[in-house]
Amino acid sequence: MKTRLTVVLVLVFGAARARAQEPTIRINPSGADLYRIGIPGADPAARVVANDLDLTGFFKILDPRAFPAALSNEPTDTINATNWMQVGGQSVAKVRTGSSDTECRLFEIAKGERPVLSKRYSGLEMRVAAHECANDLIKYFTGEDGFFGTQITFAQGGRGRVREIMAMDFDGANVHQVTRMNAVSLLPSWSPSAREIAFLSFVFGGADLWVAPAGGGRARRVTRSQDAISGAAWSPDGSRLAVTLSRGGNADIYLVNREGGLLRRLTDNGAIDTSPAWSPDGSQIAFVSNRLGNPQIYLMGADGSGARRLTYQGTYNQTPRWCPRRDTPLIAFTARDEKLHFDLFTVDARSGQIVRLTQNQGDNEDPTFSPNCRVVAFKSSRGGIWILNPNTRVEHQVYKGAVEAPRWGPAVRR
Amino acid sequence: MASRDPLKVGGLVVTLALHGGAVGLILYSHMRPSEPVLMPREFMVAKIVRLGRKRPKNLLPTIPMPPPEPTAPKEAVKLTENEAAKPAPKTEKPPPETKPGDFKQALARARQLEKLQAQADQEGDPSGDPSGTSDTASAGDLYATAIFKVYFEQWKVPHLASAQGLSARARVFINAQGNVLRAQVVKPSGNGPYDDSVVEVLNRVKKLPPPPPGLAQRFERSGLSLEFVP
Numbered sequence: 001m002k003t004r005l006t007v008v009l010v011l012v013f014g015a016a017r018a019r020a021q022e023p024t025i026r027i028n029p030s031g032a033d034l035y036r037i038g039i040p041g042a043d044p045a046a047r048v049v050a051n052d053l054d055l056t057g058f059f060k061i062l063d064p065r066a067f068p069a070a071l072s073n074e075p076t077d078t079i080n081a082t083n084w085m086q087v088g089g090q091s092v093a094k095v096r097t098g099s100s101d102t103e104c105r106l107f108e109i110a111k112g113e114r115p116v117l118s119k120r121y122s123g124l125e126m127r128v129a130a131h132e133c134a135n136d137l138i139k140y141f142t143g144e145d146g147f148f149g150t151q152i153t154f155a156q157g158g159r160g161r162v163r164e165i166m167a168m169d170f171d172g173a174n175v176h177q178v179t180r181m182n183a184v185s186l187l188p189s190w191s192p193s194a195r196e197i198a199f200l201s202f203v204f205g206g207a208d209l210w211v212a213p214a215g216g217g218r219a220r221r222v223t224r225s226q227d228a229i230s231g232a233a234w235s236p237d238g239s240r241l242a243v244t245l246s247r248g249g250n251a252d253i254y255l256v257n258r259e260g261g262l263l264r265r266l267t268d269n270g271a272i273d274t275s276p277a278w279s280p281d282g283s284q285i286a287f288v289s290n291r292l293g294n295p296q297i298y299l300m301g302a303d304g305s306g307a308r309r310l311t312y313q314g315t316y317n318q319t320p321r322w323c324p325r326r327d328t329p330l331i332a333f334t335a336r337d338e339k340l341h342f343d344l345f346t347v348d349a350r351s352g353q354i355v356r357l358t359q360n361q362g363d364n365e366d367p368t369f370s371p372n373c374r375v376v377a378f379k380s381s382r383g384g385i386w387i388l389n390p391n392t393r394v395e396h397q398v399y400k401g402a403v404e405a406p407r408w409g410p411a412v413r414r
Numbered sequence: 415m416a417s418r419d420p421l422k423v424g425g426l427v428v429t430l431a432l433h434g435g436a437v438g439l440i441l442y443s444h445m446r447p448s449e450p451v452l453m454p455r456e457f458m459v460a461k462i463v464r465l466g467r468k469r470p471k472n473l474l475p476t477i478p479m480p481p482p483e484p485t486a487p488k489e490a491v492k493l494t495e496n497e498a499a500k501p502a503p504k505t506e507k508p509p510p511e512t513k514p515g516d517f518k519q520a521l522a523r524a525r526q527l528e529k530l531q532a533q534a535d536q537e538g539d540p541s542g543d544p545s546g547t548s549d550t551a552s553a554g555d556l557y558a559t560a561i562f563k564v565y566f567e568q569w570k571v572p573h574l575a576s577a578q579g580l581s582a583r584a585r586v587f588i589n590a591q592g593n594v595l596r597a598q599v600v601k602p603s604g605n606g607p608y609d610d611s612v613v614e615v616l617n618r619v620k621k622l623p624p625p626p627p628g629l630a631q632r633f634e635r636s637g638l639s640l641e642f643v644p
Binding site for chain 2: 143
């Protein structure tokens, strides 16, 4: 009996060992594709979801006008996988708005006719529910949080004597006025809670720092005009703002508290130091300095220590903006190339490696990352605000008016 | 003393038997026809690129753009009935005058080429790349490369699932002619779009290069193990 058992064990382990040592051929992909998804129906929530996914630059949304009636009229709780495969789909999302709720279902065609994700959102406005559905779809596909439902703020562009701070949903819907300063207002910056927006305004002649509720309302003045000021960035914990003050005619970076009280001087030299941007963990600040001749991107500790040059390519680099993810040490910035075009680039904050994001599409400036860093919004000479997926190079215009300094707001979970 | 002799003889016999056995085993293993073995390998796909002028280090990087599509010259699409507008017939150039020394040089070059060709025929694998220089490749490695090439060319991963660290294992059963009998994912990555793309390419590939003779039966019975990694 014991011998038999030993023989069986030897055979089993021998087979397992042989399988473990079996040679495997490793296959790599020859390229990457957009993911093909069908979102049938004329339900407004379905169209919002389709637009959300389209704006990510990761999906090819199958044209619902090309669907045969059999697909358009399918029940919402199942799919005919063969039919969807024939129109080239890889997944199908079905979204239906009811009287008090919105249903969201995802079907992976290779996995059959039952939904792999099924959600119901009650008591939410249609667009909010649709964005939640899109967020759940992205979470299912990538394991990451989506950015649907976030907002972008910007300053009105042009040469008018009155330019207010505006905000809109990231997809360009619900454009609304944040400030009513009746003056030139510039350089908005979101608070980490997304409840407030700091900005500069020339209400009293000189530039002052103001803070307004993001949904609109009375703004409060944070700094007085004894020093010219430009550019402000809120620290990730929301307790401080890094600002540029021009004392004695020279611009340097300072820390102030929420009430405008001076906390600390961070840079101190004869060159112009401006455009501070906090790292997501609050330990570093990127900024622009011309201390060695041309404006370049620099890094320093949040207390002003250890300043070092980060970019060595290009002769005119500006507007650094950190990726808000702690695991991605990436800074987007604007640079003027040798043909005198402004384009978007990223620089790795650790290695200093620079990657170009835009080229031969007019002038593109002022990048700002989405909360998950998958896409970048920016201002373009082609007009308005655009969203670009740097991986797939798919881009979309989301706002057509004249703008300055778009800033993507943080994702705040409901 | 004499009583030890049988022990000595016995020891000698045992020693001889052991050594003989070891030598016999080595000889036997060398005489057996060796079965080609597929070795697990990392493949790198290389492309030949034309090097341009080196950019100064301080210039910003550019996005590589595909070269513009070639356009036909205007004259090529201009159709006319006018005989006068037709291009003049080409006058054939007379062949260059040959000198007696030229034939000798050509003959010498032909002989040299023939010699090189003969040398080339002596090494390498008959199914190998003619521009290759190695004669050490085994049949297993060549076959693995051929399999890799088929799947590599047809597999595209969705950008959506291009996150690092994903991997899916599959098993493909083929017959002696290389026809795919069955293909299945045995260990999915867990990411839907990624696994879908693997299933898609497994379903699409119906024919693979016929396996080397020593492996045909094994691939039909146990299948071929593939790992799809981005």
